[in-house]
Structure formats: structure tokens, C-alpha cells
Amino acid sequence: MTTTAAPALSLTDRAAYESAVEQALAASAAYYGDGETTLDDASYDALARGIAGYELAHPEHVRADSPTGKVGGGVAPVGEVAHTVAMLSLDNVFDAEGLVKWDASLARRIDHPVAGGYAVEPKLDGAAMAARYRDGRLVQLVGRGNGAQGEDLSHAIGSIVGLPTEVPGGATVEIRGEVLLTRAQFERANEIRAAHNAKPFSNPRNGTAGTLRAKDRPYTIETTFFAYGAVELDGAGFLAGAGGSHEAVMARVAALGVQTTTATEIGLRVYGTLAEAQARVEEIQRLRAELPFGIDGVVVKANDHAEQDAAGSGTRHPHWAIAYKLPPVEARTKLLAVEWNIGRTGHIAPRAVLEPVEVDGSTVTYATLHNPAFIRNTGLMVGDTVVLYKAGDIIPRVEAPVVALRTGAETEIPLPEACPGCGGEIDTSGERWECAGGASGGCGKLPALRYAVGRDQLDIDGLGVTYLEALVEAGLVDDVADLFFLTREQLAEATGSDKRADALIGRLAAAKEQPLNRVFCALGVVRTGRTLSREIARHFGTMDAVRAATPEELAEVKKLPAANAPKIAAHIAALGPVIDKLVAAGVNMTEPAADRADAPGSRPLAGETVVVTGGMHGPLAGLNRNAMNELIERAGGTASGSVSKKTTILVAGEGAGSKLAKAEQLGTRVLGEEEFATLIADHLA
Numbered sequence: 001m002t003t004t005a006a007p008a009l010s011l012t013d014r015a016a017y018e019s020a021v022e023q024a025l026a027a028s029a030a031y032y033g034d035g036e037t038t039l040d041d042a043s044y045d046a047l048a049r050g051i052a053g054y055e056l057a058h059p060e061h062v063r064a065d066s067p068t069g070k071v072g073g074g075v076a077p078v079g080e081v082a083h084t085v086a087m088l089s090l091d092n093v094f095d096a097e098g099l100v101k102w103d104a105s106l107a108r109r110i111d112h113p114v115a116g117g118y119a120v121e122p123k124l125d126g127a128a129m130a131a132r133y134r135d136g137r138l139v140q141l142v143g144r145g146n147g148a149q150g151e152d153l154s155h156a157i158g159s160i161v162g163l164p165t166e167v168p169g170g171a172t173v174e175i176r177g178e179v180l181l182t183r184a185q186f187e188r189a190n191e192i193r194a195a196h197n198a199k200p201f202s203n204p205r206n207g208t209a210g211t212l213r214a215k216d217r218p219y220t221i222e223t224t225f226f227a228y229g230a231v232e233l234d235g236a237g238f239l240a241g242a243g244g245s246h247e248a249v250m251a252r253v254a255a256l257g258v259q260t261t262t263a264t265e266i267g268l269r270v271y272g273t274l275a276e277a278q279a280r281v282e283e284i285q286r287l288r289a290e291l292p293f294g295i296d297g298v299v300v301k302a303n304d305h306a307e308q309d310a311a312g313s314g315t316r317h318p319h320w321a322i323a324y325k326l327p328p329v330e331a332r333t334k335l336l337a338v339e340w341n342i343g344r345t346g347h348i349a350p351r352a353v354l355e356p357v358e359v360d361g362s363t364v365t366y367a368t369l370h371n372p373a374f375i376r377n378t379g380l381m382v383g384d385t386v387v388l389y390k391a392g393d394i395i396p397r398v399e400a401p402v403v404a405l406r407t408g409a410e411t412e413i414p415l416p417e418a419c420p421g422c423g424g425e426i427d428t429s430g431e432r433w434e435c436a437g438g439a440s441g442g443c444g445k446l447p448a449l450r451y452a453v454g455r456d457q458l459d460i461d462g463l464g465v466t467y468l469e470a471l472v473e474a475g476l477v478d479d480v481a482d483l484f485f486l487t488r489e490q491l492a493e494a495t496g497s498d499k500r501a502d503a504l505i506g507r508l509a510a511a512k513e514q515p516l517n518r519v520f521c522a523l524g525v526v527r528t529g530r531t532l533s534r535e536i537a538r539h540f541g542t543m544d545a546v547r548a549a550t551p552e553e554l555a556e557v558k559k560l561p562a563a564n565a566p567k568i569a570a571h572i573a574a575l576g577p578v579i580d581k582l583v584a585a586g587v588n589m590t591e592p593a594a595d596r597a598d599a600p601g602s603r604p605l606a607g608e609t610v611v612v613t614g615g616m617h618g619p620l621a622g623l624n625r626n627a628m629n630e631l632i633e634r635a636g637g638t639a640s641g642s643v644s645k646k647t648t649i650l651v652a653g654e655g656a657g658s659k660l661a662k663a664e665q666l667g668t669r670v671l672g673e674e675e676f677a678t679l680i681a682d683h684l685a
């Protein structure tokens with residue numbers, strides 16, 4: 001494993017020391033507070049080690065406010081809640097050699113080599129939190145603060161996945177762990193913030209800190225907790241007889257239903273030798289890029305409590321644990337220019353051209369900027385210093401500009417006026433910009449075909465993008481209807497296999513029997529998706545009726561915004577030749593009678609807003625969420641993803657959890673799978 005630490009700064013004189021301390025204090029104040037720090041973590045670490053090195057050589061110059069030896073660099077917010085046991089930070093090593101040194105110093109402290117094993121677990125990159133349970137109820141959340149006193153974060157109770165509000169057995173204990181935003185929660189959080197015109201979080205860690213501190217936001221952002229320890233509370237003796245090891249304590253915590261890392265691929269393991277622990281560190285590093293949450297290192301701890309006690313703790317960190325830092329996945333560099341390309345999915349995507357920078361073992365020159373909305377929301381400019389994120393083989397992405405480093409020479413990012421693929425018009429109506437040529441234009445052909453054969457449209461499994469590309473290139477396919485005229489030989493040629501061709505012939509035959517809503521959806525009509533396609537098919541019943549509809553008539557369809565009706569009608573008309581070809585191929589053009597809006601007595605869910613949770617069994621077995629939503633809408637209801645006051649029915653399947661609890665709290669009607677199936681029996685195919 002390569003050495004990952006930036007070298008410590010060598011501070012040659014007192015003036016350099018003074019200025020380094022000032023710089024570190026300012027960076028920490030920004031890091032733990034609201035502002036944006038101008039240092040990346042690796043640079044901060046190098047600075048901090050430089051300060052510590054100088055202090056060792058010149059004890060007479062040590063400043064009282066030096067960050068050395070202090071939790072939170074001496075500037076973290078000091079809260080009002082006293083910690084039961086000090087909540088410390090961790091000391092760092094950066095390579096195998098550092099780990100060996102730590103082990104040797106630990107052996108000196110306890111007078112013998114570590115005998116009780118090394119516990120190895122991920123160093124989660126979020127914010128430390130203590131969760132106090134009294135008599136089985138989660139009563140208080142406390143931040144780390146300065147280690148002795150932390151801030152009261154109890155207002156976040158109920159919004160943290162993995163921290164149940166109640167635990168069995170009336171337990172009284174303080175559980176410690178990390179709160180973070182998983183990658184999915186981070187994306188979701190920024191969608192929510194965009195919808196509220198709030199600045200996007202630049203990275204999950206900032207987002208976590210901001211979210212925990214926020215008290216009266218008009219929206220809730222969900223975070224996740226992973227426990228990494230527990231301490232006694234009120235002398236309740238919860239840990240007594242826990243077996244005297246970190247591993248045993250964590251098993252007790254898990255038994256309470258509090259989330260630990262054990263369930264993840266990189267969860268706690270205990271090893272007899274340091275070499276095995278080192279091997280596990282390297283394994284975790286390899287798994288890092290695919291994890292659903294961020295880690296910035298691996299923590300190695302003496303597993304045995306007696307050995308931990310013998311080693312003791314300093315003012316800033318325990319001696320029995322060490323953070324093995326992994327190479328940074330973030331770096332700073334300059335945004336030189338923005339290029340616009342037609343992405344593989346057909347949208348027009350901005351790409352950052354960067355001053356080359358080394359991140360996580362490779363040189364990065366380009367990074368994704370997602371879409372124009374991202375550029376607008378972050379306020380990014382050409383010439384900005386930007387924070388770049390890259391881990392393993394994931395696509396590098398720009399997180400945010402460092403506004404504090406602007407010089408005034410930055411310029412606005414020019415947005416394209418014509419499609420970079422064909423020079424034609426751009427459809428700028430959505431968050432992602434698209435070539436207005438759409439399905440018929442050259443740029444949109446392949447993406448349109450991929451969409452048409454997708455699982456929620458014609459569901460032609462096995463017709464992947466490579467084969468579609470081959471068919472388009474061979475001049476055999478221009479639009480979705482052409483697929484139905486392919487011969488077995490042509491399919492065998494394109495897929496390189498007779499067996500695949502036969503399978504596809506079968507899938508194509510099955511696709512011809514799909515209901516109108518899916519056939520219509522496969523056409524990819526502008527401003528329509530799965531839900532609207534279902535509504536349109538239900539409303540009109542046949543493709544002929546859809547084609548005959550005026551914009552005014554289209555506007556009568558449930559959920560269809562009147563303003564979009566003219567565009568939709570025009571696109572349907574333009575798709576005339578494709579639809580004619582589909583008819584000629586024998587593709588079904590009607591919606592099953594029971595599902596139509598005008599079918600008598602067939603709307604058992606009319607006026608209902610329905611949420612589904614848990615796994616579906618019995619009569620509903622095998623129905624995924626999209627299939628359930630289809631079913632709900634066919635029966636006249638509105639499908640929704642989250643329980644709120646508007647929800648009128650919750651369908652609770654196996655393993656229903658928080659949504660069921662919320663529904664019960666709100667007094668929402670809850671139906672089991674059997675009851676629900678009976679209610680909508682007419683629509684169950």
C-alpha cells in the first residue's frame with residue numbers, strides 16, 4: 001500500500017509556527033462551523049502535524065490555543081450537555097508502517113503485545129453522536145462538541161435511520177456512533193433542497209453537519225446512524241457481563257436493534273494478528289468505491305476491555321484505537337472550461353475540463369457536472385477552484401466551487417444554444433436538456449429505443465444497448481416498430497447467437513400483447529412518462545381514440561397539465577407513421593376493458609391515495625413497486641411513495657416498518673395483502 005499522507009509541513013521558525021496555528025484555527029472554525037474551509041483534509045492534517053512537530057522541538061513556544069491535543073481542534077462548538085465519559089477523537093496513521101509503530105507503542109503501554117485481538121471497522125465519514133436511551137426510549141442526542149461537553153441534537157430524533165426511538169428490554173445505555181448521509185440520502189437531500197431553493201450540500205459530511213444543526217427547516221432530511229461503541233448511562237449496568245470486549249459490546253448494541261456496521265460488507269471483524277488487521281484495511285480500501293456511504297479510513301482498536309483500560313487515553317484520543325486514514329477521495333483543482341456532449345442516454349451533458357489533479361491514485365482531467373440545473377444551483381463559474389470527488393472507478397464529479405478563493409476573474413459558464421450532436425434545437429424544459437430531435441432525430445434514436453424496450457414499457461428483456469446499436473448501425477431499425485419486423489436471421493446476426501435470437505423472437509411476440517398504456521409509453525411521447533401513459537390509456541381506451549383526441553380533450557386526462565396538451569398532441573400526430581407500423585405488426589392497441597375509466601363499477605380506489613410498503617406475498621406475490629402502482633391506478637387510485645396526512649390507505653406487506661408506524665400514528669387505514677387483493681380483484685390480472 002502506498003504512503004498516503006502529505007508530508008508534514010516543516011516549520012522553520014516561530015513566525016512560521018504562529019502563522020500555521022492561525023491557519024489551522026481558522027480552517028477548523030470553518031470546518032466545524034458553517035463556513036467553507038479553504039483547506040482539504042490532507043492539507044489540514046499536514047499542517048497539524050507540522051504544528052505538533054514544532055511544539056515538540058520548542059515546548060517554550062507552544063500557544064495555549066494550539067489545536068494540538070484538543071478534540072475539535074480546540075474550536076468545535078461547545079455544547080450544553082456534559083458527556084458521561086469524554087467523547088474523544090482518534091489519532092491517525094497513514095500506512096502499514098504507521099500501524100506497526102502504533103502497535104509497538106500500545107504494547108509498551110500495556111507491558112505486553114496485544115493479546116485480545118484487533119477489532120477492525122470502517123471509519124465512517126460523518127458526525128459523531130451519542131444517543132441516550134433511558135428505560136428503552138431514545139431520550140437525547142448529543143454531539144461531540146469539545147469532547148467534554150456536546151450540543152443537544154435531540155430535535156433530530158425520528159429522522160435518523162438506524163436509531164430506533166424505542167429498544168427492547170427497557171435498556172438504559174448511551175450508544176455512540178456516526179451520523180451520515182448515505183450517497184442515496186445525499187442525492188435525495190439535494191433534490192429536496194433544490195425544491196426549496198436552498199443551496200445544495202457540497203458533500204455528504206457537510207450535509208450531515210448542517211442537517212443535524214438545523215432546527216426549523218420546512219422540510220426533513222433523513223440521515224443514517226451506525227453505532228461504533230456504547231458507554232454506561234446512569235450506572236444502569238447495561239454493559240455488565242457483556243464479555244469484556246468491543247466485539248461483545250457491539251453485539252449487545254445490535255441486539256437492541258440499533259444499526260451497527262456488522263450488516264455491511266466492511267463491518268466489524270476481530271483478528272489475532274496485526275498483519276491480518278492490515279490485510280483487512282487493504283480489503284476495505286478496495287471495497288470503498290462501491291459502498292453506499294463514505295468512509296475516510298479504517299479504525300483499528302484493541303478488542304479487549306482490560307487492554308483498553310491498561311492503555312488509557314490522552315486529552316484528544318484514546319491510546320487503544322487508531323484511525324488508519326485512506327487516501328483522500330477529494331481534491332481541489334481549477335475548472336478550466338465546460339464541454340457539452342451528447343451522453344449515452346441521449347441527454348446533453350456538461351463536462352468539466354479540469355487542471356489535472358491526482359485523486360485516489362489516478363489523474364483526473366474531466367468530471368461530470370450532471371446538468372444545467374446543477375451549474376445553476378451551485379453557482380459554478382469558469383476559473384473557479386472546485387472540490388472534486390473521486391473514489392475507485394466511479395465517475396469523478398465536481399462537488400462545489402470554493403467561493404472563498406474567487407479572484408474576480410471567474411466567468412459565467414456559457415450554455416449551449418444548439419445540440420452538440422446535430423446542431424438542431426435543444427429541449428430545455430426538463431432538468432436534463434435533450435436534443436429536440438427526440439425519438440426521430442439522430443441524437444435521440446438509440447436512447448428512445450432503449451426506453452421503448454425497457455422493463456416498464458415493452459419489457460423486451462435481452463435486447464441490450466449493444467444489440468440495439470448493432471441493429472441501428474446495420475440500418476435495420478429506425479424506430480420501435482421496426483423491431484417487430486426483424487427476422488430470426490437478422491437478430492442472430494446482430495446478437496451473434498441463434499439462441500439469443502430465438503429468445504428475442506419470443507419476447508417480441510409477448511411484447512405485442514402488452515396493454516395500450518405500455519405501448520403508448522414505449523413511444524416516448526414528450527412530457528409523458530409511465531404514470532401519464534397509464535392515465536391516457538385508461539381515459540381513451542384505444543390508440544385510435546388517443547390519436548383522434550384534440551389538445552382540449554387530452555387536457556381532460558387526469559394529471560395531465562393543460563399547458564402540455566398541445567405539445568403532446570403534436571408529438572402523437574408526428575408519430576403517426578410509427579404507430580401505423582406498430583398496428584401493421586399486430587401490436588395490441590387497446591387497454592383491458594376493466595382498467596378503462598368508463599368501465600362500470602371498476603374504480604374501487606377512486607379518491608384514495610395509496611402507499612405500499614414491505615414485500616408483497618400471496619395474491620400480490622411478485623409485484624414490484626411499479627407493478628403495484630400500475631394496479632392502484634388501474635383501480636382508480638393515486639399511488640404515492642410516502643405516508644402523509646393525504647394518504648388514505650397503506651398496503652402493508654411483509655417486513656413493513658417505519659411507514660406502517662407512521663400510518664398507525666396518523667390513524668391511516670391499513671390493509672393487509674389479502675384484503676387489498678380482494679378490494680381490487682377485478683384489476684388483478
Ligand SMILES: NC(=O)c1ccc[n+]([C@@H]2O[C@H](COP(=O)([O-])OP(=O)(O)OC[C@H]3O[C@@H](n4cnc5c(N)ncnc54)[C@H](O)[C@@H]3O)[C@@H](O)[C@H]2O)c1
Nearest residue numbers: 027028031037039040041044089090122123124128228299
Ligand atoms: N479541512 C479542514 O479545514 C479541516 C479542519 C479541521 C479538521 N479537519 C479534518 O478532521 C480531522 C480531525 O477531525 P476529528 O477530530 O473530528 O476526527 P476524525 O474524523 O479524524 O476522527 C475521529 C472521529 O472519527 C469518527 N469515527 C468514525 N468511525 C469510527 C469508528 N469506527 N470508531 C470510532 N470513531 C469513529 C468519530 O466521530 C470520531 O470522533 C482531521 O484529520 C482533518 O482531516 C479538516
Ligand SMILES: [Zn+2]
Nearest residue numbers: 419422435443
Ligand atoms: Zn441533436
